[in-house]
Amino acid sequence: MTKLAILEYPDPRLRKTAKPVETVDDAVRQLAADLLETMYAAKGVGLAATQVDVHRRLLVLDVSEERNQPRVFINPELLHAEGRGPGEEGCLSVPDIYDKVQRATHIRVRALGLDGLPFEIDADGLLGVCIQHEMDHLEGRLFVDYLSDLKRQLIRRRLEKERKNRPSGRGALDSAARGVAAPGAATPGATARGVSRPAL
Secondary structure: OOOOOOOOOOOOOHHHOOOOOOOOOOHHHHHHHHHHHHHOOOOOOOEEEHHHOOOOOOEEEEOOOOOOEEEEEEEEEEEEEEEEEEEEEOOOOOEEEEEEEEEOOOEEEEEEEEOOOOEEEEEEHHHHHHHHHHHHHHHOOOOHOOOHHHHHHHHHHHHHHHHHOOOHHHHHHHHOOOOOOOOOOOOOOOOOOOOOOOEE
């Protein structure tokens, strides 16, 4: 397995629409394994292929407390969504930034597994939020798109400033505190340092 570099907002490659996976073969299974390794290394709970500059409809996640229940969704489709509620989100591609986003509270999704067979799943809570968040990435959307123009501008400036100030050689995976999606914390621009929060 290989740790991959995570693209960061406002990288234009994050805006590409992912193409369907035509065949679930060994290359796709390897990509899923690499995504999981990258996600775990970055302290995340979800990661879409788009975030590592691979524009295929594939996402991985693990919302378990023990970090031992990886899930892989290939060519995911949203079949049903109901309810609406706010939840705090952040993103591995928008490090250390959190804000509230309205999402469906209950969803049903169809996807292919690593065996190439279709499955369906009902999801709510963190799992439901994570699936919706990662599916947005496959469409070239980020959670900051749900925020006001002013908030997006402030976030963009902050991230660009932080990138300029990083020590040379610091890779995209070196930010140990990346992540997010726990209720009740941070305002836009707040960091996760010293706080244990899952990353989407």
